[in-house]
Amino acid sequence: MMSLAACAAGFFLDFLFGDPVWLYHPVRLIGKGIAFGERKLRKLCCRKEKGGPGEDSGESRALEAAGAVLWVCIAGLSFLIPLGLLVLAQKIHPALRFVLETFWCYQIIAARCLCSESGKVYDRLKDDDLPGARKAVSMIVGRDTENLSVEGVTKAAVETVAENTSDGVTAPLIYMLIGGAPLGFLYKAVNTMDSMLGYKNDKYLYFGRVPAKLDDVFNYIPSRITAVFMIAASWLCGLDGKNAWRIYRRDRRKHASPNAAQTEAVCAGALRVQLAGDAVYFGKVYKKEFIGDALRPVEPEDIRRTGRLMYVTAFLMLIVFGAVKYALGILI
Template sequence: MSILMACTVGVILDMIFGDPVWLYHPVRLIGRLITVLERGFRRICSDEDPEKENHKLLIAGRVFCIMVPVISAGIPAFILLGVRQFRPEAAFVLECFWCYQLLAARSLKAESRRVYDRLKDHDLPGARKAVSMIVGRDTQALDERGVTKAAVETVAENTSDGVTAPLFYMMIGGPILGFFYKAVNTMDSMVGYKNEKYLYFGRAAAKFDDLMNYIPARISAWLMIASAFLLRMDGANAYRIYKRDRRKHASPNAAQTEAVCAGALRVQLAGNAYYFGKLYEKEYIGDDLRPVEAEDILRAGQLMDGTEILMLVMCAVLRYMILAFI
């Protein structure tokens, strides 16, 4: 029951306050750990023979993707265990606070809202800069429609990665399992690229992230469809586009919530994009039933909130049912 309470408090605090910017965020600590370990592994794997070096990097990447989440979850587990032995009530407060920190709904909405505000002020350079803070693609040449699409897509995709997936794992194993998930997800965002630098070292991290997100992404998509109906968006079209376009992405998980969002908003997302100066061809997701507009950024945020609440309710009911039969 303490896990359920801690997660509920965490969701409420995140919705009200967002990330506590006055405190160093644990994900940044995980990021520093990733940077330090990657630097060390690359030194060890350095070899004059490119083939030997690539083989070493492949093996090192597998060790790396085990070490990072184990350390990232192990340290908080050790701290929590120590606090619990002396002050159980303090341990519960710490669990609530960590659950709060590991969720990113309010901060994601705030960042996307900056894009919306710049667009409404007709400040395209400002909108490009704002959206560059939350997407990985090149934004310098995006027009107003491209900026809007990028913002909507990142809110839709991160509904799972940044909100419902960590909540899903925290409802199973509390903030410790939440830290494990966030470490895997952060690894993927930092080294899980298929470019020359990370093709070998980051391969295991990318696959591990795909595995961790496989179930949460699909649950999130179905809950987002339900949220579309509840919010009086086009739930029927959300279901139709989800069934048709949920596999239109190189990642097995990324298009799950993105397809639902495109259908619910009756817009077309995705398509070709530039990353690090290179054009990547992507399929479109959704039908171009109407032009995408700035308000769609806010609507995507509403879908995210609805999906998060439904995930919390669903997991709470399942936990209660399981505990009732034990």
């Protein structure tokens, strides 16, 4: 019950104040741990061979094993350290444990940050500052942005808010409702390892394979739960809930990731626009399927609509899953 209260309090603190940038974020510590562990493990298992490791080489298997070891270490520490500190705080005083866990839940949820960063893109577009909008959107997407049109910038911002509704907001919320801040930090560690190591290039094809696959596993159920709640939220936001359901059923698998298109498809349907399509990464064009139907052109206001959709989705999930956990707590 204390973890439930801390999770709810953390959610509303994030809604009111956003990410506390004045304090060193725990996820940055996780990132430093990943970088440190990668350097050490690569030294142990890699030989400097021209052309890189082959699929069946001993080095490729060693790299894959090293990535798995790093995942276990980072995920384990990200869970056990917060858990130990909360146990210690509980022994000192329950109020201290509640305050500490509330603050951590506040840091783990990234809803306000996501809205704020996408809002900067919206503001630049409304000021007809396309170069500024390209720069702003480059802060939240991985694709090349220097040649994007107004439509391209808008689509990129809408897509990243839609996709990260699950990764950055509702998935950590679900894990925190299940296991408090320690499980929330474990999820953030899994997500951070995927963002740092889960690339299909020469450097990370083998080393990042296990982190990438396990990120898919951890997000598989949350992304689908989020999509269902987002469809409900689209009705509450005055968007096209019927079309959101139709596009979700049709396009939810149109992505290389098994999870990314779940919420993106709902968002495209709710807004009645077409998202995704080809994108440029590091100067190379990657072919992608379109998601949704172009029933109307994408416009900058869609960035704000997607932000509202994200918040209503998260709020609905907090109410429903919070009520379920509260009821189970009483029964048990």
